[in-house]
Amino acid sequence: MPAIDRPITELLASGPPKLSVEFFPPKNEDGGQQLLRSAEAIRPYRPDFVSITYGAGGTTRERTFKYAKILREEFGWLVMPHLTCVGSTRGELLDIVAGYHADGIRNIMALRGDPPKGQTEFVPSPDGLRYASDLIALIRENFPDMCLGAGAYPEKHPEAASMDDDLAHLKIKAEAGASFLTTQLFFDNEHYFRFLGRCRELGINLPVLPGLLPALSLAQVQRFGPMCGSSLPRALVEQLQVVENEPRAAEAVGVTWAYHQMKELLRSGAPGIHLYILNRSGPAITLARSLEREAA
Numbered sequence: 065m066p067a068i069d070r071p072i073t074e075l076l077a078s079g080p081p082k083l084s085v086e087f088f089p090p091k092n093e094d095g096g097q098q099l100l101r102s103a104e105a106i107r108p109y110r111p112d113f114v115s116i117t118y119g120a121g122g123t124t125r126e127r128t129f130k131y132a133k134i135l136r137e138e139f140g141w142l143v144m145p146h147l148t149c150v151g152s153t154r155g156e157l158l159d160i161v162a163g164y165h166a167d168g169i170r171n172i173m174a175l176r177g178d179p180p181k182g183q184t185e186f187v188p189s190p191d192g193l194r195y196a197s198d199l200i201a202l203i204r205e206n207f208p209d210m211c212l213g214a215g216a217y218p219e220k221h222p223e224a225a226s227m228d229d230d231l232a233h234l235k236i237k238a239e240a241g242a243s244f245l246t247t248q249l250f251f252d253n254e255h256y257f258r259f260l261g262r263c264r265e266l267g268i269n270l271p272v273l274p275g276l277l278p279a280l281s282l283a284q285v286q287r288f289g290p291m292c293g294s295s296l297p298r299a300l301v302e303q304l305q306v307v308e309n310e311p312r313a314a315e316a317v318g319v320t321w322a323y324h325q326m327k328e329l330l331r332s333g334a335p336g337i338h339l340y341i342l343n344r345s346g347p348a349i350t351l352a353r354s355l356e357r358e359a360a
């Protein structure tokens with residue numbers, strides 16, 4: 065009998081603030097080694113759970129599965145694999161979930177996914193699903209004991225016509241059976257606080273885990289920000305501009321920025337922090353150490 069994982073909602077509801085880190089499944093052997101080195105470096109800081117993404121276009125089905133297994137079995141972590149609707153039929157999606165379920169995994173981040181490169185509009189696969197809420201409903205119906213994370217967008221999903229529309233859709237996602245929400249990255253906490261207030265007004269009472277990206281460089285945030293619909297505070301841009309050609313100094317700026325965000329979020333009652341670490345350990349370790357200090 066495989067060990068059965070604890071639902072993340074149970075963790076979020078108890079004890080000190082939680083730390084989760086996000087890995088992505090590497091494309092090749094070198095990338096795989098880098099992921100494992102980072103995981104090894106992070107291990108002593110005991111993240112409460114880790115997630116492993118599902119590649120754009122549904123291209124990493126096997127690799128997500130493989131690294132979820134490694135991180136769970138070799139590192140002993142509570143692992144939440146991501147799953148998107150892209151490129152799969154309902155039957156295929158259920159097969160993937162069944163595989164995780166049989167292994168004892170009980171947490172999945174259920175997403176729609178982005179349209180493939182070059183396409184602006186999301187077109188569901190034949191016999192596939194259109195929205196994350198459809199995936200959540202499908203999993204909830206067939207695997208009622210799965211704890212389901214869902215994506216949330218404090219600055220609005222880029223395709224949504226308005227924040228009101230996006231929140232109405234988020235409510236559908238919550239009612240379909242999402243267990244908790246993890247946000248898209250943001251650099252200004254005001255977006256999170258405002259978003260949380262709107263959720264509560266609308267009766268969306270799920271835990272909302274804030275997602276932070278410790279910035280690595282000006283070029284990186286200028287690429288990621290618009291891609292994710294996340295605005296860049298002028299102060300952050302100016303600080304990164306000063307150290308544009310000094311990677312270590314730029315990383316320090318990014319980590320310090322994320323540290324101040326984290327401190328304020330936790331002080332305001334956020335259930336924890338989710339770090340988009342892009343398979344790098346350095347920023348995660350610095351922030352995990354600070355989190356220990358904050359909790360002490």
Ligand SMILES: Cc1cc2nc3c(=O)[nH]c(=O)nc-3n(C[C@H](O)[C@H](O)[C@H](O)COP(=O)(O)OP(=O)(O)OC[C@H]3O[C@@H](n4cnc5c(N)ncnc54)[C@H](O)[C@@H]3O)c2cc1C
Nearest residue numbers: 117118146175176177178195196215221224230233246248
């Ligand atoms: C925490 C997090 C993790 C992520 N991990 C991955 C990953 O591993 N792999 C990956 O490829 N991508 C990932 N993404 C990106 C995500 O796939 C994209 O943002 C995608 O464009 C939307 O996914 P979603 O699940 O939020 O979609 P949905 O909730 O379905 O929303 C997509 C759009 O449709 C609208 N919408 C939703 N429901 C309805 C409805 N019923 N009627 C009309 N409109 C509706 C929404 O307002 C929104 O504009 C992640 C995002 C987040 C926040």
